[in-house]
Amino acid sequence: MVKYGMKHVSTSMNSYISYMLAAAHHAVHQTLATRLKDHGMQVETWRILETLDSEQRLTMGELARIVLMNPPTLTKMVDRMVSQGLVHRQVDASDQRKVNLLLTDLGRKRMTEIRELVRVQDREILAQLDPQQVEVLNCVLRDLSDTAG
Amino acid sequence: MVKYGMKHVSTSMNSYISYMLAAAHHAVHQTLATRLKDHGMQVETWRILETLDSEQRLTMGELARIVLMNPPTLTKMVDRMVSQGLVHRQVDASDQRKVNLLLTDLGRKRMTEIRELVRVQDREILAQLDPQQVEVLNCVLRDLSDTAG
DNA sequence: TGAATTTACTTTCCAAGTCAACTATTAATT
DNA sequence: AATTAATAGTTGACTTGGAAAGTAAATTCA
Numbered sequence A, B: 001m002v003k004y005g006m007k008h009v010s011t012s013m014n015s016y017i018s019y020m021l022a023a024a025h026h027a028v029h030q031t032l033a034t035r036l037k038d039h040g041m042q043v044e045t046w047r048i049l050e051t052l053d054s055e056q057r058l059t060m061g062e063l064a065r066i067v068l069m070n071p072p073t074l075t076k077m078v079d080r081m082v083s084q085g086l087v088h089r090q091v092d093a094s095d096q097r098k099v100n101l102l103l104t105d106l107g108r109k110r111m112t113e114i115r116e117l118v119r120v121q122d123r124e125i126l127a128q129l130d131p132q133q134v135e136v137l138n139c140v141l142r143d144l145s146d147t148a149g
Numbered sequence C: 001t002g003a004a005t006t007t008a009c010t011t012t013c014c015a016a017g018t019c020a021a022c023t024a025t026t027a028a029t030t
Numbered sequence D: 001a002a003t004t005a006a007t008a009g010t011t012g013a014c015t016t017g018g019a020a021a022g023t024a025a026a027t028t029c030a
Helices: A017-037 A043-054 A060-066 A071-083 A105-128 A131-145 B017-037 B043-054 B060-066 B071-083 B105-128 B131-145
Strands: A087-091 A099-103 B087-091 B099-103
Touching: A017 A043, A017 A105, A017 B017, A017 B105, A017 B131, A043 A060, A043 A071, A043 A087, A043 A099, A043 A105, A060 A071, A060 A099, A071 A087, A099 A105, A105 B017, A105 B131, A131 B017, A131 B105, A131 B131, B017 B043, B017 B105, B043 B060, B043 B071, B043 B087, B043 B099, B043 B105, B060 B071, B060 B099, B071 B087, B099 B105
Parallel strands: none
Antiparallel strands: A087 A099, B087 B099
């Protein structure tokens, strides 16, 4: 349930695009995190599950870039997910340095449940905007994502 | 210096607006963080300094909301900043529960230097976009910031 | 007034993140 | 082929973050 009537905090920071972006992300992330928490799931955990479902045979490094985490952080998060029975590791046959991550049945099941919550939030966000805004936003966010290496 | 030619990572996550926003934020935050690090400064630290410079007599709570931090996290960061001589605490005269934060001369000096770096990055980002996009982006980000309470 | 509640901030304890170093494997050089 | 360099992932020491409890001041209300 989206909260309306939230009083906007006016601050000099609003003139910085990097801050505006951080603030928007913060707000959206917070609502999503709260919703997923009710189902015992973190946003980052869900991202990993979702990514593994669609791209097969991902290595830790590739996954780390996609889910926006540093490798050591991902390693530890995956450790936890393994002990929760959501994923399992498999050493790559053709390159033994690489580790492929695979969803377990439980992992896929949990992912599917959570996916719906994320889609609900997505629809709520998009409903606030008009179609042109959505198009521009998508385009701009894609540009910005490629800003840094 | 912005890195061009960064290969965009195509992933199913790109269909989620919350992820696109996170990815854009991540990229922008990373570049800024790297630049500020060369000057021994964190993004969050700069935000605090910048905010204190323009709004006078801010309490910890107000500041926390503006700089997007939880109160305990802010308390600890301010502890560090006090020991670095960037800010100092002052108990509010009319309400002794409140704490006002004030910039020191050093804090103001450091803030002014860093501000330029942030503005440079801002200009670089805006230069990538055309004016209509910028207007829409500002408007949309403001909307999204008010999404959550 | 004074007991109960609310508000503001901090502390504590534990979980999570980070940097640098480390291991293992593969690729490149000579 | 043997040595060197590069890559992939993890580990370990340390720092930081966060939820919940704690402290203290202000406010409410009986």
